[in-house]
Amino acid sequence: xxxxxxxxxxxxxxxxxxxxxxxxxxxxxxxxxxxxxxxxxxxxxxxxxxxxxxxxxxxxxxxxxxxxxxxxxxxxxxxxxxxxxxxxxxxxxxxxxxxxxxxxxxxxxxxxxxxxxxxxxxxxxxxxxxxxxxxxxxxxxxxxxxxxxxxxxxxxxxxxxxxxxxxxxxxxxxxxxxxxxxxxxxxxxxxxxxxxxxxxxxxxxxxxxxxxxxxxxxxxxxxxxxxxxxxxxxxxxxxxxxxxxxxxxxxxxxxxxxxxxxxxxxxxxxxxxxxxxxxxxxxxxxxxxxxxxxxxxxxxxxxxxxxxxxxxxxxxxxxxxxxxxxxxxxxxxxxxxxxxxxxxxxxxxxxxxxxxxxxxxxxxxxxxxxxxxxxxxxxxxxxxxxxxxxxxxxxxxxxxxxxxxxxxxxxxxxxxxxxxxxxxxxxxxxxxxxxxxxxxxxxxxxxxxxxxxxxxxxxxxxxxxxxx
Amino acid sequence: xxxxxxxxxxxxxxxxxxxxxxxxxxxxxxxxxxxxxxxxxxxxxxxxxxxxxxxxxxxxxxxxxxxxxxxxxxxxxxxxxxxxxxxxxxxxxxxxxxxxxxxxxxxxxxxxxxxxxxxxxxxxxxxxxxxxxxxxxxxxxxxxxxxxxxxxxxxxxxxxxxxxxxxxxxxxxxxxxxxxxxxxxxxxxxxxxxxxxxxxx
Numbered sequence: 001x002x003x004x005x006x007x008x009x010x011x012x013x014x015x016x017x018x019x020x021x022x023x024x025x026x027x028x029x030x031x032x033x034x035x036x037x038x039x040x041x042x043x044x045x046x047x048x049x050x051x052x053x054x055x056x057x058x059x060x061x062x063x064x065x066x067x068x069x070x071x072x073x074x075x076x077x078x079x080x081x082x083x084x085x086x087x088x089x090x091x092x093x094x095x096x097x098x099x100x101x102x103x104x105x106x107x108x109x110x111x112x113x114x115x116x117x118x119x120x121x122x123x124x125x126x127x128x129x130x131x132x133x134x135x136x137x138x139x140x141x142x143x144x145x146x147x148x149x150x151x152x153x154x155x156x157x158x159x160x161x162x163x164x165x166x167x168x169x170x171x172x173x174x175x176x177x178x179x180x181x182x183x184x185x186x187x188x189x190x191x192x193x194x195x196x197x198x199x200x201x202x203x204x205x206x207x208x209x210x211x212x213x214x215x216x217x218x219x220x221x222x223x224x225x226x227x228x229x230x231x232x233x234x235x236x237x238x239x240x241x242x243x244x245x246x247x248x249x250x251x252x253x254x255x256x257x258x259x260x261x262x263x264x265x266x267x268x269x270x271x272x273x274x275x276x277x278x279x280x281x282x283x284x285x286x287x288x289x290x291x292x293x294x295x296x297x298x299x300x301x302x303x304x305x306x307x308x309x310x311x312x313x314x315x316x317x318x319x320x321x322x323x324x325x326x327x328x329x330x331x332x333x334x335x336x337x338x339x340x341x342x343x344x345x346x347x348x349x350x351x352x353x354x355x356x357x358x359x360x361x362x363x364x365x366x367x368x369x370x371x372x373x374x375x376x377x378x379x380x381x382x383x384x385x386x387x388x389x390x391x392x393x394x395x396x397x398x399x400x401x402x403x404x405x406x407x408x409x410x411x412x413x414x415x416x417x418x419x420x421x422x423x424x425x426x427x428x429x430x431x432x433x434x435x436x437x438x439x440x441x442x443x444x445x446x447x448x449x450x451x452x453x454x455x456x457x458x459x460x461x462x463x464x465x466x467x468x
Numbered sequence: 469x470x471x472x473x474x475x476x477x478x479x480x481x482x483x484x485x486x487x488x489x490x491x492x493x494x495x496x497x498x499x500x501x502x503x504x505x506x507x508x509x510x511x512x513x514x515x516x517x518x519x520x521x522x523x524x525x526x527x528x529x530x531x532x533x534x535x536x537x538x539x540x541x542x543x544x545x546x547x548x549x550x551x552x553x554x555x556x557x558x559x560x561x562x563x564x565x566x567x568x569x570x571x572x573x574x575x576x577x578x579x580x581x582x583x584x585x586x587x588x589x590x591x592x593x594x595x596x597x598x599x600x601x602x603x604x605x606x607x608x609x610x611x612x613x614x615x616x617x618x619x620x621x622x623x624x625x626x627x628x629x630x631x632x633x634x635x636x637x638x639x640x641x642x643x644x645x646x647x648x649x650x651x652x653x654x655x656x657x658x659x660x661x662x663x664x665x666x667x668x669x
Contacts, residue, residue: 093562099593101619
């Protein structure tokens with residue numbers, strides 16, 4: 001039988017426990033509802049692709065009570081454009097057909113999280129894949145019957161460099177390999193496509209033609225309300241903005257919640273840029289440079305990166321002006337210097353000793369035509385023919401460099417093939433050491449895809465009596 | 469720069485579905501007008517087949533074979549070419565699947581398949597598809613109707629013969645490097661349209 005003092009001591013312990021639990025619950029509730037950093041509640045670290053968003057749970061968990069559908073919508077909100085044909089060779093529509101119900105029973109391919117589960121670093125492979133590498137076997141186990149060249153190959157080698165990419169297979173499918181099988185290492189006229197912005201201004205309905213007609217401005221036209229520094233004036237006057245009629249007020253007069261009329265601001269943010277360059281700003285927000293800003297977090301800084309960075313750049317914030325300093329907005333600076341100011345991995349550090357850089361220098365000196373040089377941006381922020389709407393496309397610099405990054409076969413069509421043939425590109429991108437040397441030397445890897453595609457085609461034509 | 473191409477097929481199909489209750493309303497079962505899955509499938513097929521025939525004859529055959537001003541290619545974006553009639557059909561089907569997903573009353577799917585497919589993904593897969601495609605190849609001019617269960621859902625499945633109506637249909641299939649059959653003639657059954665309407669779990 002317990003004594004009175006024993007019962008009293010136990011009661012006190014219960015009260016202490018209850019009070020502590022209540023305090024802890026209140027503290028957690030406060031952090032959950034008001035705290036900026038909610039990583040305390042994370043069940044595990046995020047994958048490298050999303051690690052920047054650790055402090056923004058609601059970027060994906062848009063509804064705290066939502067389930068799979070909420071997460072799926074969150075995935076598609078950022079990655080949806082890349083999950084459609086022709087970019088994606090396994091789009092949702094392929095699996096929504098009832099005739100593929102047996103395949104869905106094997107693997108639920110309509111849900112992103114089936115292959116890309118977050119917070120599970122122990123099973124997360126390259127590109128955020130959380131399925132075993134041989135997942136293709138679920139639907140393609142009989143592939144050798146259609147393609148004898150694949151007989152005996154292991155299914156965990158499907159996504160080897162130069163072979164297959166589950167999503168973006170546009171440079172790797174059979175007909176593309178065959179079409180480009182004889183392309184030379186270096187094309188006769190290696191050249192990047194020219195950007196289309198100025199040439200299409202008349203067709204941009206969202207462009208403020210009424211306020212800023214495309215007419216070259218002179219120094220006396222500058223509409224800044226206060227005296228302006230001479231260097232600023234000079235920078236503005238000698239760049240594309242003044243030449244296209246973009247006056248000071250176009251960027252510096254910003255909409256303000258407290259006033260019906262826009263107010264002057266000395267430091268316009270990306271909202272100022274997006275008035276005319278909305279697509280560039282939007283794409284910037286989809287990539288690793290701008291995803292924090294797009295999610296409402298403080299800008300990304302190199303110190304938060306998982307890649308090697310220059311220590312002196314640790315605290316630089318990534319905004320439009322980080323790479324395009326006002327008022328020159330020099331694209332040459334943005335294409336190389338801005339990158340190398342921060343990035344310090346082997347590939348970046350080797351760039352200035354590369355043939356690519358040599359060509360870039362010659363372009364800057366005017367010895368080669370525009371588009372002949374190879375800058376960092378020339379490959380990693382490629383000039384793509386982007387669908388601005390259902391009815392119009394334009395060649396623009398894709399500021400979502402993550403869309404063109406990994407697996408590196410995604411770079412082939414957008415970047416490599418402007419200058420190199422497909423066989424050389426496949427081999428070069430499969431050679432990790434060569435990449436680290438920034439392509440100084442020759443590829444030591446030999447990708448077999450093109451030879452296998454040719455073998456399969458010959459067999460098929462012999463069987464049916466057709467011709468290539 | 470390019471102009472994005474769109475299919476009018478999906479819109480036409482949606483219009484057909486909307487109009488079915490007027491065209492074939494059956495008032496016998498209570499007071500609510502209703503149509504049978506077979507009638508719905510037949511009507512859908514009529515729209516699909518007409519639209520594709522118009523596209524094949526008035527656009528592809530005219531511009532490619534007759535006027536010779538452009539080519540048609542399965543890699544139409546890379547080749548700056550016209551979309552193949554079979555692709556136009558499939559793109560419409562994919563758009564319908566996407567739009568119909570949120571409309572249980574008009575949720576149906578359709579596809580173009582063949583016993584001799586250029587793309588092996590378009591070979592018959594289910595038992596009903598295999599039987600249906602064989603039936604329409606063996607019984608010229610007849611359709612095939614059956615019920616089947618896929619993924620726990622019952623479907624009314626109809627298979628309609630797909631006839632080579634223009635020289636481009638026949639020449640493309642006979643000459644394509646991946647074609648398993650090379651002796652098609654105009655008027656031959658080259659494949660079948662499979663329409664699937666869910667009947668419930």
